[in-house]
Amino acid sequence: MEGASGSVAGTAKNGGAAGLTVALFDRRLERGLSEEQCLRVRGEYGSFRADICSAFGISSNETFVVCTTDRKEVTDANLSVLVQNGTTLYILTSADQLLSSATKEKIDFIPHYDTLVKSGMYEYYASEGQNPLPFALAELIDNSLSATANNPGMRNIQIRLLFDETHGKPAVAVIDNGKGMSPTQLKNWAIYRLSKFTRHVDALRDEGGYVRPPPVPRSLNSDISYFGVGGKQAVFFVGQSVRIITKTSNVQDVHEFILSKEDFEKKEKNRESIYSGFIRNRKQTDSSHILDDERYLHNLIFEEKGKSSFTAVIITGVQPVHMQYLKNFFHLWTKQLAHIYHYYIHGPKGNDLTVTKGNARPANKIDVEIFMYEKGKTLKIVNLREIMEDMQTLYINSAAESFEFKALVGGDGVVEGVMRYHPFLYDSETYPEDPYFSPSGEDFDLDDDCFIVERGARGKRPVFECFWNGRLIPYTTIEDFDWCALPKKRGLVPVECYNRISGVLFANDKFEVSTNKLTFLDLSLKLKDKNTLFTRIIKGQEQRMKIDKEFASWVKDCHTKYDKQIKYIGFVDSISRTDI
Amino acid sequence: MEGASGSVAGTAKNGGAAGLTVALFDRRLERGLSEEQCLRVRGEYGSFRADICSAFGISSNETFVVCTTDRKEVTDANLSVLVQNGTTLYILTSADQLLSSATKEKIDFIPHYDTLVKSGMYEYYASEGQNPLPFALAELIDNSLSATANNPGMRNIQIRLLFDETHGKPAVAVIDNGKGMSPTQLKNWAIYRLSKFTRHVDALRDEGGYVRPPPVPRSLNSDISYFGVGGKQAVFFVGQSVRIITKTSNVQDVHEFILSKEDFEKKEKNRESIYSGFIRNRKQTDSSHILDDERYLHNLIFEEKGKSSFTAVIITGVQPVHMQYLKNFFHLWTKQLAHIYHYYIHGPKGNDLTVTKGNARPANKIDVEIFMYEKGKTLKIVNLREIMEDMQTLYINSAAESFEFKALVGGDGVVEGVMRYHPFLYDSETYPEDPYFSPSGEDFDLDDDCFIVERGARGKRPVFECFWNGRLIPYTTIEDFDWCALPKKRGLVPVECYNRISGVLFANDKFEVSTNKLTFLDLSLKLKDKNTLFTRIIKGQEQRMKIDKEFASWVKDCHTKYDKQIKYIGFVDSISRTDI
């Protein structure tokens, strides 16, 4: 019997060149619990109906309707719209007939390609007037940090802004000399939410399970990949298409893969598999496939020569608004990147300018360099390590003294902390200004001094910036802890001394961050838990004394030793007059 | 020739019961640019190799190796691990031979199921000590609000916490009497990132393109679905499995669909299609398929009787930590939900207790009810409208007067705003306390009054809470605008009057929110843009006068009319004494 392919329990076989296959349930009233049958659909409704009659033994003069599970009746006019491969259909006496028994309708629900294409679009958000673009670029630097973690020599990460349109359409490239990816790993790159934790389960041929790196100071372990989404989010936040070019050291081939919004749209339109694509495997330096509008890639590919392993992530279709920002605010966003990676590029002690330059460099040197190519302009180059105006550099170098501590949360949660004292010197505070908060210079010139006291020095800023595995999580800040908060009763020092303290927290991977790496999920809650144990650290040694006492006396010492003039404040003033 | 299925340009055909199909590139040095051939793999390496020889015309004494694109040599021992259906292989003279010409390797990169299962896990985060769970529940309420938007009669949304384990395993159910879903729509529910904007492109049988609702006061348009991720994120944040039961009014069938973490894991293990599943279509009230551990569903399904349309989202595998929180902090999280939906449940003017109760109810009534079932305890029920301690109720009812305005941003961006004055009465501020900020009662008892002045009334809280399409976006707050900020020069009123103002902003859908609906992406930036036009609104009429003048005189009026005692503040005090 032509057309009928027999009963397939619960599934409609996919494919089949001779037409669509549908699953049919006979649910006319008198029929009982029969299973579905699969049927091939011939050209039009008439022959399909005839096939149904013979498959289900329905006499040709019996009245029945064929319906979708949405209860739309199939006719010759709508057959091609209502019936697709795998569609489930009912045979009923009428379209609104009750189902005599339940049916099982097979559905497919592969995530829409916006999962990738829009993954970053609503993730990076502006706060305090900041443009979130640097946070997207940071995801790509994160990946390069992870990839170069075990480099035997120097670690080089370059961001190249290819904005000279005489060399091809604008592109943003992030290139590193890390371990690269095999074709399997490159495929895994494209699999949304495939993380280092799930990867070994999924891909038999991959390098195996995840091994957590051993603890290091400030948790600078370069282990920043976590969710399997960062690269995709970042790329599609910045542009519309990405080309990855990569090579591992043990194989001579270079692997290339392109993911693009346009491609996805085309595949959807042509009803092709959305999540299928091609990796190009080729010889090193072979750029014969590159088209003219990306001709800058010839150079980039030529540079492969002699490189043992590398990865280049090249974003095209860059949003004009992002291009404008990258061009016009070069100074601002490079400074912000220098802030995010401060402790990676300067080492655990940060950018302490009082230490001789040569010694300050961390053993395993990380160069993060930005190159901006613009038409008719000279190439701009900056190594993030050269930037001296990032907030951490300012904090470190305006501090008179620091107070180190450690917090233990649960079994494995470790947070290292540093607080720094920025003294008052003669006629002004040395606390660095943060451009994202209204600078104290703009403050109120009221008679009423009270406001200046509160906003002076740190102002409304919280005390602590927070790092996760050594990387700044920009939107989580912590105001204070019980033991270092402004005391409720008059303390040992004037209240404004508490406004002269900045702080940094370094959390390890036992604390969770949101997928966009903008916020911690639970750092504040966990640290404020009553079971959290804080100890002061002096020269690497944990101190026995209670931390609140230690801290209070540290603040007092700082005040006595470093504040060079006691500042006049409102009420003290009025009291003294009363005494006259 | 058995096994060889001929050259298929660029694709390895899927399926085929008689064995795996692989794509082979002959890239031995002397060969040129030949395309790949597809070959069926017979049982073991020996016969596979023989098939290769005959397909590529290789004489049996020639030496060659078969490699994966990762350059692992295929042997009899590893064949079953290295070679899967669709794998691309090379024929080479040696495993490390250079590729004579590039190859195209077909890959599939369907998103990992963690896309769904972990979608919410790292999205809802704690801020200011808040538990983010209410924000996950809010996503389900959002969906029910959208679904009931066009209800002719009352709109009923119930959250049932089924925590009486004598009735089955714990579950959280969200049930509404909205329009329900057809099988196609139910399938679309499960498609991650399929939003109302992309849906009509994707599903020919769906109800068609998205129509933006007309503007309404406070943008209370119930149009809160946006990204196609909220429901999935919420469900898998709360638990491990979800069952959706739904019915539309035009069809008698009820449709059920289950999505579960365990299911995904099983499918992965068995190498079945990850994103395939079954919808159960059945008669109303038919619960014959329900197993004993979910026996509470018999009742729930029995309730279907007589309902024309509805949707029930039933989450099981509820995380113990969430169950504890829901039980122990019932009062807190219900209050928070009342806050999030304040203007939906009370109407555009909010919960003004001075207006007679009956009149205050919005025309299209929305009941959001919470039911908590616990073993051996009496059922707890609360209608969110009955809650009187949510922040908005407190703000509205402690306000002496309000100041309304409107902001126009670009062409379509509309923000309505209300500011409220909370006067000082005799010996205390009437500004309501927010439990998430340190209450002013805990303030410093220093001699030094300055701190109390700054922290009094509103304290460190920003002025504005922000709503999007009428729904609170909890983590975006706005400090102030130029025209309503504390003036830099002494103004018309004492500075502390500016701390007696609370505010609300209602943004329409031209402003973007993050996918977790916790933050606006750009509200603050856009409002602070110099082209943003603010006008005061009095009785629905836009006022011509400059808003900064209007505002300053409003504050002055409020101060004069409502503040019942001028509060003593530091400096004023000392000046008066000097005069004596």
Ligand SMILES: Nc1ncnc2c1ncn2[C@@H]1O[C@H](COP(=O)(O)OP(=O)(O)OP(=O)(O)O)[C@@H](O)[C@H]1O
């Ligand atoms: N520059 C690179 N060099 C080598 N491998 C890389 C590089 N960038 C990405 N990868 C690989 O691709 C995977 C996916 O990267 P992606 O940033 O999308 O997610 P992730 O880093 O795993 O997790 P997260 O969401 O935390 O960023 C990484 O885990 C890594 O294995």
Ligand SMILES: Nc1ncnc2c1ncn2[C@@H]1O[C@H](COP(=O)(O)OP(=O)(O)OP(=O)(O)O)[C@@H](O)[C@H]1O
């Ligand atoms: N209670 C419900 N009643 C009817 N339809 C619903 C209901 N809940 C969800 N849906 C349908 O399922 C779709 C997916 O819901 P989901 O919350 O996952 O995403 P969304 O609401 O479209 O977007 P967002 O990410 O903004 O929440 C909705 O667009 C809606 O069509």
Ligand SMILES: [Mg+2]
């Ligand atoms: Mg990453």
Ligand SMILES: [Mg+2]
């Ligand atoms: Mg939703």
